[in-house]
Amino acid sequence: MGRIRIPTEVANFLKQEGSQRLLVKGDAGTGKTIFVLSLLRYLSRYSQGVYVSTRVNYEDIYRYTPWVKDKIQKDNIIDATNPEGTLLSMESELRYNSAGDFVKIIADKCRLLNVLNMKYGCVIIDSWESLVSNIPYSKTDTEIQLERILVDLSREMKVNLVLIVENSEVTRLDYVADGVILMEKKLHHENRVRTMVLRKLRGIKIVNPVYPFTLDGGKFQALEPESVHFKTKKSKRFRKIRASSSNNTSSGMRDLDNLLGGGLRKGSLNLLEVGSGVGFAYIPFITLPIINALNTGMSAIIAVPEGINFSLLKEKLVIPFVKPSARDNFLAVEETYIPENELPPQITPLSIARTHKDFLDLLEVLRERLNNPVLQVVGMDNVEHKYGFSNIQSDMGRVSSQNRSSQNVTMLVAKEGQDITPHLGHICDTHMRLETINKCVFIEGIIPKTGLYHTHFYSSSSGPAVKLTPLL
Ligand SMILES: Nc1ncnc2c1ncn2[C@@H]1O[C@H](COP(=O)(O)OP(=O)(O)OP(=O)(O)O)[C@@H](O)[C@H]1O
Ligand SMILES: [Mg+2]
Structure with missing residues (x-):
């Protein structure tokens, strides 16, 4: 309360x-x-x-x-x-x-x-x-x-x-x-x-x-509008949230786990829809799951959404809150103009995947490089712009069946208004939507259906955290 x-x-x-x-x-x-x-x-x-x-x-x-x-x-x-x-x-x-x-x-x-x-x-x-x-x-x-x-x-x-x-x-x-x-x-x-x-x-x-x-x-x-700003100072402790059931993995946010009925199910596809006006306020909803996955023995791959620089995201918003032994278990696919031989080994340029099938193959290769179950975060805006709606749509069956037969958890991040977004809503196991009302950011469950929750970002002693308050 x-x-x-x-x-x-x-x-x-x-x-x-x-x-x-x-x-x-x-x-x-x-x-x-x-x-x-x-x-x-x-x-x-x-x-x-x-x-x-x-x-x-x-x-x-x-x-x-x-x-x-x-x-x-x-x-x-x-x-x-x-x-x-x-x-x-x-x-x-x-x-x-x-x-x-x-x-x-x-x-x-x-x-x-x-x-x-x-x-x-x-x-x-x-x-x-x-x-x-x-x-x-x-x-x-x-x-x-x-x-x-x-x-x-x-x-x-x-x-x-x-x-x-x-x-x-x-x-x-x-x-x-x-x-x-x-x-x-x-x-x-x-x-x-x-x-x-x-x-x-x-x-x-x-x-x-x-x-x-x-x-x-x-x-x-x-409820007041707030800017998303996390102190990047190193945490004293590394936060590890375990899901209540071994079939699930925590989103790194207890309040969101509760909304989802106990976290993200292993083998599930999850859609995070970002409404217009939300800006970068969705970033904690991808960095917190990644931090928690790494701290709880999973690996993570991100296909970087538009407008985000992987190195900055990693150095400022992820690594300071991850235990040192897990920091290398984080790989990225990024749209970048830096020549491949000058890129750090964790980054693969998106340009090497010419088609959407290549892109899915590339993710598979990266998953094999990492031993543990993987949390995959895929920025669908970049993917749709690069490969086109119809190509992605016809491949989604493969994404879904591959994911279901594994221990991996996939989070698709799609923007409101993208052609693929309504389609993803039909194939994902969960669908959360971020939106703004009177300049405040709220999250709402479409699957499972929930009410609106106000999002408050803060820095706790074990790293960044999100508090969700029900709009009652
Ligand atoms: N513990 C609670 N949690 C959430 N909502 C609550 C709680 N207690 C009351 N409410 C909500 O508050 C509303 C009533 O608030 P309140 O009595 O302050 O309204 P009011 O404007 O004074 O109404 P009235 O004109 O009838 O006097 C209820 O409709 C109920 O939905
Ligand atoms: Mg009254």
Whole structure:
């Protein structure tokens, strides 16, 4: 379960001098309540805040978001679901049947908790509509009166006010507020994607106006675009991940192994489809399996995808993380203009294979040079450009049957839009697709079918690693 992550712009907005009024808007089930509870928890590092629930009572908050029980003090949650009864967690019994009563109770509670005048202190009301309907009298009068006194309270007492609004339409409140954020959920292919749109945040430069987010574990976690950058410093340990079954080999990424149902099966063909806009963010998905294969006693061959230089890939992204005794078990076929006699012995130029059959023969010769079972990574973009779609297509039966009768694992890397890609989807045992949504990179299983997972790259003490977070 991930940790809470609030978009930087929203956090900075609430940390400004003075007090801000923020609207959190969204249709039912978009994650407004989980977001503000997460926000309260986040701000508790700096300050005090109260969460006033006018719709959902204590028990239900704990039931739906169990982490709240340990992480947010009971005193900071006000159960205001029943205007006729006790406002739970208050010392004395108080009823609110006017806007003024309600605000007075909240102000008293804030005084008790020292929220007022505290930097970044905040009062969260969930939700505006239910509060208005809880108070007898005419709806319009109540709304206008409530709005005025709440805004005054927040200004005078220097406390941030966060109001949850249960719809996404622009209303008068949007103009009164200093900040407006909108929570949305949409379908992307067959998967749901939640996004937070930063509509306005006075005083703050909005660098990233839309954040995809997940509610995994009942916590709000904004997902941010990130660049793929691994420190190349030598690892202290060499990571070795073993698959749970001897029929499989690990992809070098535990999270991906889980998605694949226990890693890559020996003798399998696996397709990694790279969507447009992913750029080089697919590289860890080939280097990590290679590193792990080498560290666990397999060999590796790569037919280098377009735009990648084998020597750089090897020296910077693979070898520093591979145990010394296995470093020679890595061979490459590369499109190169360096004369064959000047190439290092591990590299064979693609040009010596005139046809696709020659290319397959060449891979076979290389496999024989290596004793162990082999992980083969084949950049299908180069192969398709060189040999043409129809030639490759007619040879795929050979690739598939050869692979199945061996202990080798083959990963085909194909770009979205290549002619061969849909065809490969039909013959491969697994099919994973990388794609970007709002500048973030996600992976999705087509075979086996999975949801979307956000990819996060980081350097661990035993080398580069990938964390996948489900988009829930
Ligand atoms: N532990 C969890 N893991 C993943 N998703 C969760 C988890 N708990 C809740 N959710 C998702 O969060 C959604 C509800 O979030 P939340 O209650 O914050 O929405 P809301 O916008 O406040 O809804 P409402 O308008 O009904 O008050 C649920 O639809 C559910 O899909
Ligand atoms: Mg809610």
